Amino acid sequence: MSIIDRSKLTSLIHQKEGHLTRELLLSPGGFGLGKVPDKNLPDAVTQMVCGFCGTGCNLNIHLKDGEGVCITPTTEYPVNLGMACPKGWEALSVLKSPDRAVSPLVKKSPSHWEPVDWDTALSLFTRKFKGIQQQYGPESVAFLSTGQMVTEEMAFLGALAKFGMGMIHGDGNTRQCMASAVTAYKQSFGFDAPPFTYQDLEESDVLVFVGANPCIAHPIMWERVMRNPHQPEIIVVDPRKTETAMQATQHLQIYPKSDLPLFYGIARILIEKDYLDKEYIQEHTEDFEAFAAHVKDYSIERVVTETGLSQAAIEHFAELIHSGKRVSFWWTMGVNQSYQGVRTAQSLINLALMTGNIGRPGTGPNSITGQCNAMGSRLFSNTTNLLGGHDFLDAEDRAKVAETLSIPVDRIPSENSWPYHKIIEGILSGKIKGLWVICTNPAHSWINQGQVRDILDRLDFLVVQDMYHTTETARHADLILPAAGWGEKEGTFINAERRIGRVKRVTRAPGQALSDFSIFKLIAQYWGCSEMFSEWKSPEDVFQIMKQLTVGQPCDISGIENYAAIEEQGGIQWPFPESETEPPDQQRRLFADGQFFHKNGRARFIFSDPTKMPEPPNEQYPFILLTGRGTASQWHTQTRTKNSDVLRKLYPERIYVEINPQDASHHSIKPNEWIFVESQRGRLRARAFVTQSVQPGQLFIPMHYEPTNQLTDAVFDPHSSQPSYKCCAVRILKN
Ligand code: SF4
Numbered sequence: 001m002s003i004i005d006r007s008k009l010t011s012l013i014h015q016k017e018g019h020l021t022r023e024l025l026l027s028p029g030g031f032g033l034g035k036v037p038d039k040n041l042p043d044a045v046t047q048m049v050c051g052f053c054g055t056g057c058n059l060n061i062h063l064k065d066g067e068g069v070c071i072t073p074t075t076e077y078p079v080n081l082g083m084a085c086p087k088g089w090e091a092l093s094v095l096k097s098p099d100r101a102v103s104p105l106v107k108k109s110p111s112h113w114e115p116v117d118w119d120t121a122l123s124l125f126t127r128k129f130k131g132i133q134q135q136y137g138p139e140s141v142a143f144l145s146t147g148q149m150v151t152e153e154m155a156f157l158g159a160l161a162k163f164g165m166g167m168i169h170g171d172g173n174t175r176q177c178m179a180s181a182v183t184a185y186k187q188s189f190g191f192d193a194p195p196f197t198y199q200d201l202e203e204s205d206v207l208v209f210v211g212a213n214p215c216i217a218h219p220i221m222w223e224r225v226m227r228n229p230h231q232p233e234i235i236v237v238d239p240r241k242t243e244t245a246m247q248a249t250q251h252l253q254i255y256p257k258s259d260l261p262l263f264y265g266i267a268r269i270l271i272e273k274d275y276l277d278k279e280y281i282q283e284h285t286e287d288f289e290a291f292a293a294h295v296k297d298y299s300i301e302r303v304v305t306e307t308g309l310s311q312a313a314i315e316h317f318a319e320l321i322h323s324g325k326r327v328s329f330w331w332t333m334g335v336n337q338s339y340q341g342v343r344t345a346q347s348l349i350n351l352a353l354m355t356g357n358i359g360r361p362g363t364g365p366n367s368i369t370g371q372c373n374a375m376g377s378r379l380f381s382n383t384t385n386l387l388g389g390h391d392f393l394d395a396e397d398r399a400k401v402a403e404t405l406s407i408p409v410d411r412i413p414s415e416n417s418w419p420y421h422k423i424i425e426g427i428l429s430g431k432i433k434g435l436w437v438i439c440t441n442p443a444h445s446w447i448n449q450g451q452v453r454d455i456l457d458r459l460d461f462l463v464v465q466d467m468y469h470t471t472e473t474a475r476h477a478d479l480i481l482p483a484a485g486w487g488e489k490e491g492t493f494i495n496a497e498r499r500i501g502r503v504k505r506v507t508r509a510p511g512q513a514l515s516d517f518s519i520f521k522l523i524a525q526y527w528g529c530s531e532m533f534s535e536w537k538s539p540e541d542v543f544q545i546m547k548q549l550t551v552g553q554p555c556d557i558s559g560i561e562n563y564a565a566i567e568e569q570g571g572i573q574w575p576f577p578e579s580e581t582e583p584p585d586q587q588r589r590l591f592a593d594g595q596f597f598h599k600n601g602r603a604r605f606i607f608s609d610p611t612k613m614p615e616p617p618n619e620q621y622p623f624i625l626l627t628g629r630g631t632a633s634q635w636h637t638q639t640r641t642k643n644s645d646v647l648r649k650l651y652p653e654r655i656y657v658e659i660n661p662q663d664a665s666h667h668s669i670k671p672n673e674w675i676f677v678e679s680q681r682g683r684l685r686a687r688a689f690v691t692q693s694v695q696p697g698q699l700f701i702p703m704h705y706e707p708t709n710q711l712t713d714a715v716f717d718p719h720s721s722q723p724s725y726k727c728c729a730v731r732i733l734k735n
Contacts, residue, residue, distance in 0.1 A: 047074050047567065049493050049501035051148070051486025052087040052635050054369030055079065055220045056495025056571070059088055061487075061506045068092050068487060068506035078570050078586040079198060079499065085219040086633045090644040092487060095507060097643035101469035101482030102511025113469070113480065118512065122526045124479060128461040129165070130527075132434040138166035141434035142423050147174040147371030148439050150491025150503050151380050152542035153516040154373070156533070157438060158382020160520050163411040164529035169432065171384070173440040174377045175420040177333060179720035180341030181367035182378055187342070187606050187719075188349045190597030191389065191554040192378055195358060195590035196328070196366040197497045197573065201225050203362030206233045206324030210259060210348060211334015211726075215243035216632045218332075218368055233320050237262065238334060239626060240658075240700055241693045252317060253695065256624050256727045258307040260340055260610045263347035265303030266318050268295040270354060275322035277356030284594040284602055285353050291605035321355060326362030333370065333628065337726050339614055342719040346606045353603055359591035368496050372486075375494035379555050380546060383417055388549030392416050404548050407532055419721035420446075421714065424455055433460040438516065439483065443472035444637040447723040449709035450682050465519060468639050472706065483516050484509035485640075490539040491517070492566065498555075499571040502563060517542075551577075554597050559584075613727060614715040621679060621729035623663075623699050625711055628726070630702030638704050655705035657686040659732070663697070664690045667732060676733040677701065682710030685735070699730060 044063045049056050058077035061068040071089055075082035104121030105113035116124075129141045143161050145154065154172075161167045174182075182192045189195075201207070201224040214222040222244065225234065236248040237259055245251040254262060270276060271292050281288045304311050321327055329348040335341055349365040357363040369375055379389050390397035392413055402409035418426060424446070426432035435456070446452040456462060456476040464477035467485040474480050488509040492500050509515070514522075517539055524530040536542050540563050550556045556577040566572055573588045596603040617624050633650035635641045642648060657677055659669065669675055671690045676683055677699065684707035694700050701708050703725070713728040 046504060046506060047077075047502075048487075048504045048506070049372070049495070049571070050084065050088045051091060051372050051493075051503065052640075053218060054371055054374050054496040055218050056372065056493060056497075056499055056501050057084050057088050057220055058501065058571070059084060059091065061092070061504070063506065067508075076570065079495065079497075080220045083220050083223050086647055086650055087635055087641065090647050092507065093646070094640040094643045095485055095487055097468075099468050099470040099643070100510045100513065101466060101474075101480055102513060103482060104512070105469055105480040107478045118514075118522065121479060121481060122522055125463060125481075125523065126526045128478075129434050129436070132460055133166065136433050139168040140432060141165070141167055141436070142169035142418075142426070142432050143167060143436040143438065144420065144423065144440055144442060145170065145172045145377070145381060145383070146439035147172060147177070147374040147377045148486075149373065149516055150489065150539065151373060151376035151494060151546065152491045152539040153520065154377055154381040155387060155542055155546055156517060156520045156536060158380070158387065159405070160524055160529070160533070161436070162382055162413055163405070163407055164524055164532050165527055168413050168415060169418045169423050169426065170382070171417055171420040171423060172377045172381050173442075173445065174371065174374045174381075175721060176445060176723055177336060177370035178367070178374045178378065179384075179419075179722040180336040180338065180717055181331075181345055182384070183342045183720040184345035184349060185367070188346055188604050189591075190599075193554055193590055193597065194367050194369075194375075194496065194498060196364040197587040197589045198224055199587040200328050200362050200364060200366070200589065202228045203230070204228065204232055204324070204326045204328040205230045205362065206235070206320050206327040208235045208237065208321075208327070208329045209244055209248075210237040210329065210331040211336075212330055212332040212368060213238070213242040213244045213629060214330075214368070215247065217629045219632050221368065233324065235317060235320060239695060239698060240628075250313070250317065250320070252307075252309055252313060255306065255308040256626060256698065257338060257340070257613055259335065260344045260347055261298055261303055261306045262309070262314070263344070263351060264295045264298040264607070265300060265314060266321065267291070267347070267350060267354065268298050269300070269315065269318040270322065270351070271295065273318070273322070275318070276354055280356035280594070281354060284596070285605060286600070286602045287605040288354065291350060291607050294607050321351065324357075326360065327352075327355065327357040328363050329357075329365045330368055331366075332368045334726060336367070336722055337724060338722075339715050339717055339724040340611055341717045341722050341724075343606070343608055343610075349603075350605050350607065353605065359589065359594060361589070364589065372495070373493040375496065375498060376492070379494070384419075386412065388546065389553045389555045390549075401549060405532075405545070411532075421716055421721055421723070424452060427455045427458055434462075435459050436463045436465070437473055437477075438465045439467075441466075441471045441473045441637045441639060443476060444706055445703075445709065447709055447712045447725060448681050448714040449712075451714065465516065466639075467513070471637070471639050481519055482511065482513035483519065484513050488513075489515035489517060492543060492563070494574070495571075498573045500557065500560065500566055500574065501571040502566050550574075614724070615713050615727075615729045617697065617729045621731045623697060623730050623732065624727050625677070625679065625730040626694070626698060626700045626726055627703045627708055627712065628700065630704050634702070634704040636704065637706075655684065655686045655701065655707060656689045658689045658691050658694045658700040660694050660696045660698070661690050661692065664688060667734070669732070669734070674735045676735065677711065677730050678733060679711040679713070679728055679730045681713065682707075684708070684710055699732070
């Protein structure tokens, strides 16, 4: 029997989605759309932030009859300055695809799902998950969410799942991309605080990119580098000769995973040559002496041996860091997705601290985020942090959040969630019986894919809430809830430089699909905890609650009046507390005053010895497999980008493997020949792309293709629990 009658449900959906529609079409200025266009004025335009990567470009959405019909980049926005990559230009077209989920679907057999109405779907959702919790305890149901939803929805999901439904365990796909940077910043600075602003890309005279390929992964950031008027040195540290490495003034083509000894060796050279900012170290940091003692072990001979670089190249790198007046260090997945990602990120933070390259224009140890709202997830998803960058383990923080939300403090778990891989392991061990997957696709993207697919099938009940009913994960679902996507709902994203930007509803979601916000609201009703969320009426109401949650935090945004203020200012970077009386500058960086977030105000030098590669190449599996982005036109598991006719033309349709000519010749492999690549966990068939981009003994396969993670090894950073996607042992076999 349903908990809510159908007329009430219809009314609720009508209130939420119908109301939005009416606002969108009828109300001038409703939901930030500006003036609703007369249908005779097809050139009406509104603006919003792109929904793909963490760069956070702003886009003009051109409207006809109130509906977004095409996109151009916004010229005056401080992020992208009139530029957009192919994904941004195509952001609307990926919404119109035949595999959109248009109604809730219930599994009837392993390959057959039947459409049902929302009442049936949510009654089933509630009955199944409540039943599991009654039998096995509240922690037996968990959720996996995303860095792709708007922040208000993340906050709603995290609060609903943990405070309303009693779950303890929930993590996000940001664990796959940003967890190492998060942990590194937290330990070193006292808070997860990327210090930079994009203007730094134009103000540096030495830019160091580590495990980052912005030419294709963050092309608009790379455009900002190209605008740099200082003729900067551009140093790329990467085992592959990537598109970015080809543009560098120095490419340090290291042996995979030898970046940590390289940066310790560089630190030793800087210390030996007295290339230090001693005053900065003295005034603003701690543990430098211990760090200096630690790096004594990293002699130039050792670093040459471990990295494969020449002594001259290593010394030249150290000299460039010393001679630069504004040196910036930028990293992304090549660092984070590693069994020692946290310490590698911290080795870059250490270089910035010891040379005083932080808090000034053009400097910083700067982690570039992957997803459009990774930063929103880091602060507000209620997974690794309690809402607003608080700590589940801290009684004062729990009391503060409970008071702000007017909920009993005992509704807030006093323990941390398991990280993503522990949730997966929890399914295997039978501790997790029910899983709710929202806007992410672990059956494609999680490491050692074969294992995770098997594990998902062991669940008593799997719910997938997504725009598409055809994702690899949805194929395992017992219940699919159809969700609206970017462009079909309201909210905010926070980009890599901490800038909050607006997302708007400029088109209707298809069929019965609802915004995630409305789905959460309905689930609260069905679960019987809607009272707790009576103030969470609209995304902007939730934004006001989020503001209150951040008061006194490093990420304080209490000074942002409302959505309109975000738009007027061209996005607003956190922090922006209520005490700020002037409008914020458009380019703001952290730590200009040398004050960090640890209690003593100092940044910490953190270090430890490198660990051995978990699965080095061996006789049976003699190659190291590297994975990463393929092109600027592909996004993650391609659920969206494969739905654009334009984007599909811009990348190779079929999976390929990069192989060095020397290895190809040795194995008599011709260009474009189909070969097998095999690890201990699986085998795939790929076209050989014979190229000097990879070194002998190494292979590269883009992560976007479905079979890639059949090969990867489930190994994790011990501090961040981030998966180590970037190296495992494989072999090649002729077709
Ligand atoms: Fe969108 Fe990122 Fe491309 Fe900018 S660079 S248009 S944010 S995908």
